[in-house]
Amino acid sequence: xxxxxxxxxxxxxxxxxxxxxxxxxxxxxFWLLLTNEIPTDxxxxxLQEELHKRSTIPDHVYKMIDNLPRNSHPMTQLSLGLLALxxxxxxxxxxREGTMKKTDYWKFALExxxxxxxxxxxxxxxxxxxxxxxxxxxxxxxxxxxAGNYAHMLGVNDSEAFxxxxxxxxxxxADHEGGN
Numbered sequence: 001x002x003x004x005x006x007x008x009x010x011x012x013x014x015x016x017x018x019x020x021x022x023x024x025x026x027x028x029x030f031w032l033l034l035t036n037e038i039p040t041d042x043x044x045x046x047l048q049e050e051l052h053k054r055s056t057i058p059d060h061v062y063k064m065i066d067n068l069p070r071n072s073h074p075m076t077q078l079s080l081g082l083l084a085l086x087x088x089x090x091x092x093x094x095x096r097e098g099t100m101k102k103t104d105y106w107k108f109a110l111e112x113x114x115x116x117x118x119x120x121x122x123x124x125x126x127x128x129x130x131x132x133x134x135x136x137x138x139x140x141x142x143x144x145x146x147a148g149n150y151a152h153m154l155g156v157n158d159s160e161a162f163x164x165x166x167x168x169x170x171x172x173x174a175d176h177e178g179g180n
Contacts, residue, residue: 001172003029004036008172016044018145018167020160026170027051027146030117052142052149054118057126061085065126066135077127085119121146125153147171 003011011032015024016039027047031039039047061084068077086092091108094100100108122140129137138155144163151166152158 003032006032012168012171014038015171016041018148018163021164021167023164023168024171025145025147026167029171048145050114051118051146052140054115055122055140057085057119057122058088061123062126065123066130068130070131074127074131077130078124081123081127082116085116088115090115118146121150121153125150125155128154 001008006014011029012024015028015032017023017025025044028039028044031037031043031047061081064084065077065081068080090111091100091105092112094104094108126137129135133155138153141149141152144152145167147167147170148163150170151163154166156162
């Protein structure tokens with residue numbers, strides 16, 4: 001597997017890392033995949049801040065996920081949660097309004113992709129906590145990087161080692177649906 005002509009080892013060496021970390025940040029991989037450029041620390045920080053701003057999930061989505069039967073498969077819950085986010089799609093709204101030009105489709109698709117990338121950790125951590133921890137949720141910590149925050153919300157343990165392995169896993173699987 002290569003990302004933009006770089007092996008995963010090269011990516012891991014070249015991509016910015018969390019403070020004290022040894023693993024390339026997954027959000028830096030995302031940047032690389034989108035731009036074909038290794039982001040600077042400042043660019044990754046700006047992307048992290050943007051993702052945190054976009055991460056809010058509407059209450060109706062949480063209520064729906066929280067009210068699903070506990071034995072619903074997590075991927076079914078994820079599919080339903082993603083579908084429930086559709087009313088906030090910039091692409092969908094512009095398309096329905098009839099104001100979007102075909103040459104601008106990519107801009108709206110990118111906006112939606114960034115928002116979904118931002119929301120996925122909150123949605124998937126909520127599903128995980130509902131299924132395995134009786135719905136006891138851990139709030140997001142915007143001081144953490146994208147994957148570090150996800151590891152934090154999973155609540156398996158709060159060690160830096162778990163955050164690092166989560167970063168590595170998500171960095172390695174950045175090109176194909178998170179490892180599925």
